[in-house]
Amino acid sequence: EVQLVESGGGLVQAGGSLRLSCAASGVRFDDYAIGWFRQAPGKEREGVSYIDNHDGRTVYADSLKGRFTISSDNAKNTVYLQMSTLEPEDTAVYYCAATSIRVGGAIYEPLLKYYEFDAWGQGTLVTVSS
Numbered sequence: 001e002v003q004l005v006e007s008g009g010g011l012v013q014a015g016g017s018l019r020l021s022c023a024a025s026g027v028r029f030d031d032y033a034i035g036w037f038r039q040a041p042g043k044e045r046e047g048v049s050y051i052d053n054h055d056g057r058t059v060y061a062d063s064l065k066g067r068f069t070i071s072s073d074n075a076k077n078t079v080y081l082q083m084s085t086l087e088p089e090d091t092a093v094y095y096c097a098a099t100s101i102r103v104g105g106a107i108y109e110p111l112l113k114y115y116e117f118d119a120w121g122q123g124t125l126v127t128v129s130s
Helices: none
Strands: 003-007 010-013 018-025 032-039 046-052 058-060 068-073 078-083 092-100 124-129
Touching: 003 092, 018 032, 018 092, 018 124, 032 068, 032 078, 046 068, 046 078, 058 068
Parallel strands: 010 124
Antiparallel strands: 003 018, 018 078, 032 046, 032 092, 046 058, 068 078, 092 124
């Protein structure tokens, strides 16, 4: 069973930075894409970024490129999201999610959509004050 545990959320002033961590267990790490989604109050869950641990390929939401960076430490089974120049609009619960990228003998490239990911962490709150 895939288990994902997020950490690193908190309160930060606008313009500041935070790094979120997602520790994965119960998976063969390089068989999975692991990503970050966020959900603000009253809004739909949106994709932030994911990394394919098979080949290191990364995918970002267009609106967040340049401010957010995803990375992976395969030795620690941990994925990180470095968030910089944070804005109040970045306030949300951030969720870590995973999906298998091995489908039969092929590699599947998921979309950055919540329905493509089937294992989820409990979420960590990020609050950006103005």
